[in-house]
Amino acid sequence: SKCERRFRASCDCCNKNLCLQHLNEHNALVISQLSPLTDKINMLRHQLQSFNVHEVTGIGRGKLEQWRKDCHEKIDQIFEKKCQELDCLFTEEMNQQNKKLLQIKSKIDKLIREQEATKQDIDLLTSEIHQLDEEITKLNITNVQINTYPLVIEDSFIQINKIDEYKIDLSNVAHVHRTLKIRDGSYTTLADNNQFLLVHQKPNLCLIDRD
Ligand SMILES: [Zn+2]
Ligand SMILES: [Zn+2]
Known part of the structure; x- marks a missing residue:
């Protein structure tokens, strides 16, 4: 049944020339489609609000914390190693000199015990003691030079990418x-x-x- 009424305008939903009454009907039909769209928006907003960021990032955060722990451990290890190296610089030499002092002392004790010493013995002992004296003095005025370089940590050492569900996370292999x-x-x-x-x-x- 074709409409007999005078057409007033072209309808933008169907591009037909319609009368006023039919235009109103078409308009009402279009308006009625807005409500489901609003419902859909509300549903999506609700879904977005219930999205738990920490739940999704939990595993990644764990990896970051492990990385931080590993790095700290490496720094602690090298710190301990270098402290030992620093101590070793001196303790070895101190032990050596202490050993030499004890050797000379036992020679002197022996000479005293036997109550017999030559001028040559005295000269030799004096020279040995003089040499040790110089070494120990030198040790006392030794300074330590330590060169350090700052630890370089690049932002790119940690790369974070969002991956699609269907792709394999190769870092887990x-x-x-x-x-x-x-x-x-x-x-x-x-x-x-x-x-x-x-x-x-x-x-x-x-x-x-x-x-
Ligand atoms: Zn229409
Ligand atoms: Zn009509």
Whole structure:
């Protein structure tokens, strides 16, 4: 049944020339489609609000904390090692000189015990003591020079990427299954990037770390 009323305007939803009454009807139909859209927006907002950031980032945060712990441990280790090195610089020499002092002392004790010494003995002992005196004095005025370089930590040492659910997180492939020597032509490359190579080497599918 074709409308007999005079058409007033072209409707933008159907591009037809419509009368006023039909225009109103079309308009009402369009308006009624807004309500479900509002419902959908509210639903999505609710979904977004219930999204728990910490739940999703928890594992990543754990990795970051492990990295921090490892770095601190490395600093502590090198600190301890260098402290020991510093002590060793002197303790070894001190032990050496103490040993020499005791040797000379036992020679003197022996001469006293036997009540027999020559001028040559005295000269020799005097010369040995003089030499030790100089060494010990030198040790006392020794300074230590320590050159240190600041630890360089680049922002790029930690890279954070959001990954799609269906992609494999290669950083989780932590252990090396097997080290392969691969000859050219013995495999078919399926996918690769700078670090990994996914190859088909009959009958296996291998994920190869280029290192
Ligand atoms: Zn229309
Ligand atoms: Zn009409």
